[in-house]
Amino acid sequence: MGLTKTERRKRIHKRIRKTSVGTEKRPRLSVYRSNKEIYAQLIDDTNGVTLASASSRDKDLSKAKGTKSEIANQVGKAIAEKAVKAGIDKVAFDRGGNLYHGRVKSLADGAREAGLKF
Numbered sequence: 679m680g681l682t683k684t685e686r687r688k689r690i691h692k693r694i695r696k697t698s699v700g701t702e703k704r705p706r707l708s709v710y711r712s713n714k715e716i717y718a719q720l721i722d723d724t725n726g727v728t729l730a731s732a733s734s735r736d737k738d739l740s741k742a743k744g745t746k747s748e749i750a751n752q753v754g755k756a757i758a759e760k761a762v763k764a765g766i767d768k769v770a771f772d773r774g775g776n777l778y779h780g781r782v783k784s785l786a787d788g789a790r791e792a793g794l795k796f
Contacts, residue, residue: 751785
């Protein structure tokens with residue numbers, strides 16, 4: 679038998695995490711996608727600290743209307759704005775084992791539009 683979707687995603691994510699490390703100057707932009715929501719965090723792996731986070735469950739975004747991809751784009755913009763306020767402009771993108779497509783791509787595009795480079 680083959681792997682389930684979750685097992686496959688976790689295996690890919692482990693492979694990505696071997697090489698992707700967030701530092702204080704260039705944190706890791708980690709994306710988690712559930713069926714309904716999407717979450718993004720800026721993580722400094724050297725100190726084990728989350729520098730900023732944004733999700734579709736945040737108060738200002740939870741009332742947003744639109745498709746899940748459109749909301750993901752807004753989450754990307756929100757995390758980028760928080761990063762720019764914290765003086766961060768470059769990040770390492772961690773797609774969390776998901777395909778770079780759909781909501782994950784939409785979040786990345788939103789973050790790029792708002793000023794993050796990766």
